Amino acid sequence: MYANSRIPENARKDLLDAINGVLAIDTADSARAITAFEDTLAAHLRCPYMVSAGSGSVALTAAMRSLLPERSGKAVMTTFSYVATALAAVHAGLTPVFVDIEEDTLQGSAQQALAACREPGVVAVVPVHLTGTLCRWDAVRERARRTGIAVVDDSAQRLAALPADLPSDATVFSLAPSKTITGAGQGGAIGFADERHVRAARALLRNGNVGKFRHEVAGYNGVLDPIVAATAHVNLRSLDSWDTRRGAVISRYLTNLSDHAHIRIPDRGRDPRSSKFCITVIEGRDELVEHIRGRGVEVDVHYPLPLHLQPCFRHLGYRPGDLPVAERTAERILSLPAHQWVRDDEVDLISALVREFLDDRDGGATSHPPSESRRR
Numbered sequence: 001m002y003a004n005s006r007i008p009e010n011a012r013k014d015l016l017d018a019i020n021g022v023l024a025i026d027t028a029d030s031a032r033a034i035t036a037f038e039d040t041l042a043a044h045l046r047c048p049y050m051v052s053a054g055s056g057s058v059a060l061t062a063a064m065r066s067l068l069p070e071r072s073g074k075a076v077m078t079t080f081s082y083v084a085t086a087l088a089a090v091h092a093g094l095t096p097v098f099v100d101i102e103e104d105t106l107q108g109s110a111q112q113a114l115a116a117c118r119e120p121g122v123v124a125v126v127p128v129h130l131t132g133t134l135c136r137w138d139a140v141r142e143r144a145r146r147t148g149i150a151v152v153d154d155s156a157q158r159l160a161a162l163p164a165d166l167p168s169d170a171t172v173f174s175l176a177p178s179k180t181i182t183g184a185g186q187g188g189a190i191g192f193a194d195e196r197h198v199r200a201a202r203a204l205l206r207n208g209n210v211g212k213f214r215h216e217v218a219g220y221n222g223v224l225d226p227i228v229a230a231t232a233h234v235n236l237r238s239l240d241s242w243d244t245r246r247g248a249v250i251s252r253y254l255t256n257l258s259d260h261a262h263i264r265i266p267d268r269g270r271d272p273r274s275s276k277f278c279i280t281v282i283e284g285r286d287e288l289v290e291h292i293r294g295r296g297v298e299v300d301v302h303y304p305l306p307l308h309l310q311p312c313f314r315h316l317g318y319r320p321g322d323l324p325v326a327e328r329t330a331e332r333i334l335s336l337p338a339h340q341w342v343r344d345d346e347v348d349l350i351s352a353l354v355r356e357f358l359d360d361r362d363g364g365a366t367s368h369p370p371s372e373s374r375r376r
């Protein structure tokens with residue numbers, strides 16, 4: 001699912017020029033590349049207070065710690081996310097409270113999140129915009145605003161501004177190689193709603209340094225690499241056109257696959273702000289993955305195990321069956337490549353491999369016209 005190896009020659013030249021630009025200046029001055037990238041990203045995401053970081057993971061932790069320096073309490077989040085969402089809470093001294101997902105959208109259940117927020121000790125909610133799809137959680141945000149709960153959006157998989165009607169204290173982005181905009185390595189950023197938290201986040205990401213080797217808090221080294229900043233800066237110029245291309249790739253998958261009786265296409269995974277296209281199949285997911293990989297095509301599973309069942313969260317006491325929709329989805333979901341460099345003929349080949357496998361398994365085609373829910 002990584003697109004870097006496919007970068008065309010002309011685009012590669014711009015990236016190399018950017019790297020040479022960083023190499024041509026002294027290390028102390030290379031912060032300029034970072035500041036320039038932060039400014040462009042801030043303008044693009046319509047967020048005035050942007051703090052870059054060495055990865056989305058450290059950015060999430062820094063965001064939570066800046067907003068919640070007491071380092072205790074619970075953070076409510078979906079169980080169906082990348083592990084970094086919950087680990088960030090742990091590293092910020094918080095206890096994750098996992099909620100199940102909605103069957104149709106595969107987003108964290110807003111209803112369950114709202115119920116969880118009524119329990120004592122909740123200090124944060126973390127809406128996760130998985131596979132680029134907006135997680136609104138309007139009622140959750142509204143309750144958080146009224147009750148002083150911090151809202152930290154995990155937008156690692158969605159490099160876009162939140163709509164103006166979704167209040168958030170911090171929105172975290174990732175520049176990891178599997179994301180829509182990346183550079184020559186890992187990176188991340190935090191957009192804060194309030195300037196007050198910028199200083200704390202910057203200090204945390206510099207081992208707690210507030211200047212002249214004075215370390216106010218126990219932070220860590222989480223700064224963005226200038227080479228990543230400079231190369232991601234170049235790529236950011238293409239974000240809109242790449243989003244358009246990804247939209248075309250996703251439309252093609254929808255045309256090819258949405259009429260198959262054994263495929264469900266959740267809302268999640270249709271957004272052009274993602275480099276993956278998600279489907280779920282009723283059964284045989286693991287064999288299907290092997291079938292496609294056997295033809296040399298890279299596909300993946302995001303994610304095979306929900307967070308509440310991950311060994312690293314064993315101490316939280318969740319059991320199989322606690323969050324059943326996510327557990328079922330983890331056995332059925334599959335991500336197909338939908339980045340900007342995937343060609344139409346590749347989309348057609350991958351779609352054909354999926355259909356061929358499901359039809360063979362079923363002993364004959366079982367296609368039918370798309371139902372309302374599939375078309376959505």
Ligand SMILES: Cc1ncc(COP(=O)(O)O)c(C=O)c1O
Binds near residue numbers: 081082130156174
């Ligand atoms: C939902 C989510 N949160 C957080 C992260 C962490 O970002 P990074 O890989 O940049 O540390 C990722 C990255 O995959 C992610 O998908």
